[in-house]
Amino acid sequence: MPAKTPRQVTSLQDLADLAGVSRATASRALNNNPMISAKTRQKLQSLAEKHGYSINRRARDFRLQRSSVISVVFMLDIKSGQHMSDPFFLDMLGGIADALADHDYDLLLAHAPIVNVLDLSGSHIMQQSDGIIFIGQEEQHEQLNELAEREQHMVVWGYPVADKKYVVVGGDNRGGGYKAAKHLLELGRRRIAFFGNTTYPENAARHEGYLQALGEYGIEPDPALKIDVPFEMHRAREVIIDMLDSGVDLDSVVCISDVIALATLSTLQEHGLRVPQDIAVVGYDDISLAAYSSPQLTTIRQNIRHAGRILVDSVLGQIQGEDVPDTMLTSELVVRKSSGAS
Amino acid sequence: MPAKTPRQVTSLQDLADLAGVSRATASRALNNNPMISAKTRQKLQSLAEKHGYSINRRARDFRLQRSSVISVVFMLDIKSGQHMSDPFFLDMLGGIADALADHDYDLLLAHAPIVNVLDLSGSHIMQQSDGIIFIGQEEQHEQLNELAEREQHMVVWGYPVADKKYVVVGGDNRGGGYKAAKHLLELGRRRIAFFGNTTYPENAARHEGYLQALGEYGIEPDPALKIDVPFEMHRAREVIIDMLDSGVDLDSVVCISDVIALATLSTLQEHGLRVPQDIAVVGYDDISLAAYSSPQLTTIRQNIRHAGRILVDSVLGQIQGEDVPDTMLTSELVVRKSSGAS
DNA sequence: GGCGCTCACGCAATCGATTGCAAACTTTTC
């Protein structure tokens, strides 16, 4: 196809030539700069449309010293064994991705486990993005504080630790733990175990909520009922089996996550225990599989996708120079069969 | 802190000034260009180290007309109801992210469901990335072909359709379906249902494998045993219930995914059917939860993380101008209790 | 000492946009 086809218009210069104006005018016309007359603007815009010109974002971002990219860093502690396949993360990532797309930002995914977030300083993750969303604060509170002091635009999904200098978005962990335990108490259970590692503040808060509910019923917490179940499933299984073998007396369990709850479910059943008749189980997160286990899992729902949007609003707000507050998302109890409610 | 502290070295120019050479020399020194003397190179490199200078990737990429970014596009058909929370995707994403990081590429995530991949043409996803990894080809084979003809560097996770012009990496779906069915046949099952939608070629291949196994045992496939179970769990449940109520005679099920298999498991059990005694179940994918359902799920394992690496090698290979072949990853049977093997 | 060769480095253009300021053009005002 020789003559007819309009030649490729790839740069602003091409477009300007086509319209017989300068690059500067073309730029302003496309950006609706009021300095440009309506006629010229119209002309440029329709010409751009016609020739399928779209701006080179990288050139623009380079000139404007920004990137239109937000990084998402999954802070996965290797020893905790919690890994990315936890559906929880994907739901949240989906929420973040959608929200960023709405604002015309791109999402850069940093997946490799971060030993020390300060190692990110020189890395391109830092250099290339206008802001960072950390999923989980793990044990790096201090380092996150230091990053925040360097005026990094950042937000952390986690727990509002005392002297933090960064913005936090998180679930209502205390309330969630409370609701889970209270639910079991109302069903008449009294020997309620707590399954999960509480070294991270988020989880510790859930445990506090659990303790509070027990307290309201005048129950003294039994240390034998607090089990440090690792996130990694096959180890979780071992720990649960050990506990059962040790002959601890319990009639129900509050789990720190649905994944652990599901592992608990199957381990108990293999041990000949009926759920919920012998032991009631409550999870946390309401991952999509929770509704389809057998028995279906009673759990605490966090609106994870929504959390993703909040996280995005928060970083973008900071980039706009706003003063962004922390956010705590309420959690709600979703009653299904595993807790034995009628 | 006034005097002492070395002033910030942010640009190549700063570094060059510090060393008393030109920008050009500095650039070449850092890139180990042989044109530069060893002495100068050493000097520049140690100076860069000392002052914590790291190159501005965006400036470099801009100059070099590349992006060091690979986009990952999840082709999720909305009507199929399969959504991103399927742990399968996260595993694969993790593999891709790790592999890209190893090659110093960044991962741009395009999440919003793509109605027509050609819509991507003008978008920045296309413009901003050096290559694209499509997860799933859905029904967009033609469009993918068209993209490929425009010399997009791209690779598709899916099935090698007949006249494709793009590179495909995929699992051995036919073999997987075959192994699943064969396993059940060897256990003496004869009324083997197939649960899943076979409109996508990947799934159709699994079904073919299933049929092949049946054929080897001289079994005529019964159309009543092929159930189009949607990916969406609550609809899956309905479909399964309908089937059970219709009184179809079956003694086992091959499912197109673990998620569907898990839904099947709990639906059957709620219906008072025992797994595996009454009905044996085999899944597909070996997601991490498969090992912790009750009963534990027999399934076909695809090494998803490894698949991620292969996908990356494939796009990067194309960028290097290599002639990249399709890859088919073998699947293996993982026997657990849900199939009733001793 | 002069010629030519090699080696190491600098000059300046370039990638594609944005924007302060100057210049040109148009309109208003007396």
Place this chain on the structure above:
DNA sequence: GAAAAGTTTGCAATCGATTGCGTGAGCGCC
């Protein structure tokens, strides 16, 4: 009709790197 005011456009620098080409220094050789 000319100056002032207002409007529209262009010039050129800039962001931070890479790279083709030109040039000067150093050296060997006769």
